[in-house]
Amino acid sequence: MAGHRRGSWVVALCFALCLAVLAGCGGDPVPDAAAGDVRRLLERRAQAVLDGDEAAYERTERLARGAADVFENARGIPLQSWEYRLTRLDRSGSEATASAELRYRVKGYDRAPLTAARTLSLERHGGQWYVTAERPAKKAGEQLWDQGRVMSERGGRSLVLGVGQSASELRAYRELADRAVPAVREAWPQKWPERVVVLAPRSLDGMAGLLGAPASGYRGIAAVTTGEAGGSRRAPADRIIINPEAYGVLGDFGKQVVLTHETTHVATRALTSAATPLWLSEGFADWVGYRGTGRTPAQAAPELRRAVQEGRLPGALPKDEEFGFAGDAERLAGAYEGAWLACRMIAQQWGERKLTDFYRAVGEHKQRAGAVEDALREVLDTTPEDFTARWRTYLRSELG
Incomplete structure (x- = not known):
């Protein structure tokens, strides 16, 4: 009782x-x-x-x-x-x-x-x-129905639930989500449900309400994915939550990249753990998002390109704290760009299968300490020092 x-x-x-x-x-x-x-x-x-x-x-x-x-x-x-x-x-x-x-x-x-x-x-x-x-x-987050009447749009592999959205807007989200699922399936060989639920609140404040957090922390963030990192495949499905204000100003290409990025988080969640650094989880999601689009580093990494051309080449891979939504916007953009290019480098120089094997090996490690080091040695046959040096050389060649 x-x-x-x-x-x-x-x-x-x-x-x-x-x-x-x-x-x-x-x-x-x-x-x-x-x-x-x-x-x-x-x-x-x-x-x-x-x-x-x-x-x-x-x-x-x-x-x-x-x-x-x-x-x-x-x-x-x-x-x-x-x-x-x-x-x-x-x-x-x-x-x-x-x-x-x-x-x-x-x-x-x-x-x-x-x-x-x-x-x-x-x-x-x-x-x-x-x-x-x-x-x-x-102190609990809102549910979408707390914000108004929920409308739904069901796709082949997606379900979009929205408040204060028109039917055409919900259909547009559905089409993007239905394209994101097969794109992730092609890049991620591990089993996952291959279904996504997208929540589209009325505003940034609505997004923050669903997350139970201040709106200021998500201003300018187009979307986030909720869910417990390292959750089992039997865990509840994740939710992709759209910020209609930031997402709405993106072009069609940007909207697709964002939704594919977030769908990647849904797919990889079971193998993303406390041992996984954000540069790997976010960089991998961006790699999937840009994969096959033909977008070059110069086009997709403008902040980091500017830094490299000004002689401010990063000395190390981005730390977790650099991905904070409430921090400096240029620093945040540079962190995402550097993470993406690290994963892109692995895919190009070791192969796409090695990239996914590396991701899995890091996530399966019992603790953060040693996770990347062990996976670099066992999967990529390299060391943290060598990998960082190769990444910095790669940034110079792609962005210099």
Whole structure:
């Protein structure tokens, strides 16, 4: 049973009164019957969402003014499962606040349920509990349906879910995503689901809300991919989240590169671990994004080219901190460009299969220390010093 039991094992009568209670507001115990009633309420609510039964859903709530209509907003999402797990109930008279884990799956895309922390406001009327509002838990990210009515566009290998987007905009995202999946499949030989879910919020603020982070950290970032690095192939699917403001100013070529880059993160996630430096994960994703496009280093790496031509040749591969979104824009661009060229060099000088073998070997290492060094030796038959020197020579030849 969720919650904490309180009571006394000293006095039998007290024990009988306090048996099986949940922690309540201000330390007041909430009878287990209330928790059971709320659990059954949430079960009916979840089933109504799954069944698309609006009447049954409405019987679970008495919405407060301004509260998001979860049923209406989420009904455009093809759901396989939707379940609440009550974790805490705080009650004060006829009102209560429930903390719950929402576990849901998108049909055909999620291999396991995704979990979202939710807070539900409740009121008791006529002996029944009703939901008056549902929202993200404190410090938890929003779900797309918290931002408005979700529209969907299904592709051959993609599902695009958007809020505040036109049908034509969603179709454009779908077409880009459907092209990205086979491009990644050709470059990445490891098995992966070959499906992507793209979230298109209304604005940068909407993107930040989904990530549970300040918008300032993602200004100018066209898209990000969520998901746990090193997750198993049975883990829930990732989400590619678009920043419509930064993504929208890109041309068709740039949009395709970005979406292919993010799809690469989806494909490689199971073999990307804490041992994988960002220069490798981001550089590889860019290598896949640019692969086969004919784009030259001079065209795709303008910041690094300028630095090389001004005599500011990097002395080492980019460090993780150089990829911070909130940092200097030129430094960030140079880090991505240098990482891409490192992976491009491996593909050209050792071969594409060696590049993917190197990526896998680094990610399979048990810890960051020694991961790159061991993979350089075992896969590429070189050392960190030699590899860095070759990379710097490569930058001079390609960008000088």
